[in-house]
Amino acid sequence: MRELILEEPGKLFVHTPRSESRPLQAGELRVSTLYGGICGSDLKVYEGHLAHAVYPVRPGHEVLAVVTEAGDGTSFVPGDRIVIIPNTFCNECDRCKRGQTNICRNKQSLGINVPGGFADEWVVAAKYAVPVPEAIPDRVAVLVEPFAVAVHAMRKVHICEGEEVLVSGCGTEGALCAMVARARGAQVTVTDIQPSRLTWIRSFLPDVHTITPDQVEDDAFSVVVEAAGARASVEAAFAAVSSGGSIIGVGMAEEAAIPMQRFVRKEATLYGSIIYVYDDFVAALAWLNRDRELASKLEACIGAEVSLDAFEAAYAHALSGKPGKALLRF
Ligand SMILES: [Zn+2]
Numbered sequence: 001m002r003e004l005i006l007e008e009p010g011k012l013f014v015h016t017p018r019s020e021s022r023p024l025q026a027g028e029l030r031v032s033t034l035y036g037g038i039c040g041s042d043l044k045v046y047e048g049h050l051a052h053a054v055y056p057v058r059p060g061h062e063v064l065a066v067v068t069e070a071g072d073g074t075s076f077v078p079g080d081r082i083v084i085i086p087n088t089f090c091n092e093c094d095r096c097k098r099g100q101t102n103i104c105r106n107k108q109s110l111g112i113n114v115p116g117g118f119a120d121e122w123v124v125a126a127k128y129a130v131p132v133p134e135a136i137p138d139r140v141a142v143l144v145e146p147f148a149v150a151v152h153a154m155r156k157v158h159i160c161e162g163e164e165v166l167v168s169g170c171g172t173e174g175a176l177c178a179m180v181a182r183a184r185g186a187q188v189t190v191t192d193i194q195p196s197r198l199t200w201i202r203s204f205l206p207d208v209h210t211i212t213p214d215q216v217e218d219d220a221f222s223v224v225v226e227a228a229g230a231r232a233s234v235e236a237a238f239a240a241v242s243s244g245g246s247i248i249g250v251g252m253a254e255e256a257a258i259p260m261q262r263f264v265r266k267e268a269t270l271y272g273s274i275i276y277v278y279d280d281f282v283a284a285l286a287w288l289n290r291d292r293e294l295a296s297k298l299e300a301c302i303g304a305e306v307s308l309d310a311f312e313a314a315y316a317h318a319l320s321g322k323p324g325k326a327l328l329r330f
């Protein structure tokens, strides 16, 4: 049994616990991670830039695992492949009762303030496990968590065939929003300050239009997805959106100025979108199961894959800012 431990910011190592594994309680699963993905929030925890992170912590919230033992009262059996919903929800607070489990008042986040999934063996409540259809390959399934973020965000708006969608910021999340919008039939334009990211997205989404930020036309897009998390990108979204259109905030800019007159006169709508609910995972998996072309595009987002023992290379890839998701293989 190996696990990754982040003792304190910058101090990450593979640890082999000595203690015996504890018996399962009802409703729990013992699981073995197959693949893990590293994303921006992992890097923030690694660098000590996330206020609600605790240390030491076992990282890992993008996880594909296999069930090795199922506690009483679960619908899983050993051998089932699952993806994990890595943000807890209580099902009892007012927000959960409204179905908004993604903003549960008692939310905790795996790999940030509770132990994550980068381990050969660990225990998780079955309510956070979503079964993976057999036909979805491991390297696609591990990307369902970030994909579900895009599925959830794009559900804020109704996308019609031929709709003009702008995605501003072409990191993994921006690329996945572009993929979802394109798969729904939209005409998708992507912009980023880094030309290498635009080259990267064209390698697997050849039919998206890529432009530099200064080429973005005013009033041209009925949906603008802000995925750069940068002030300039947020402010530009209010110019780019067309009258009656929508801006979806996915990125995490600290703050930005809203040109209120423009916003009001356009009668635009601004949405915030954070993570996902259970149904977004189910919908994402069902979609990837029936659309193999989409699944192979998702797999093409992988930029690096290394074994757990070489975790430093995966973190180095992610920290380098190079496009493409870094994966750990267990
Ligand atoms: Zn993530």
Ligand SMILES: [Zn+2]
Pocket (backbone or CB within 6 Å): 089, 090, 091, 092, 093, 094, 095, 096, 097, 101, 103, 104, 105, 106, 107
């Ligand atoms: Zn709740």
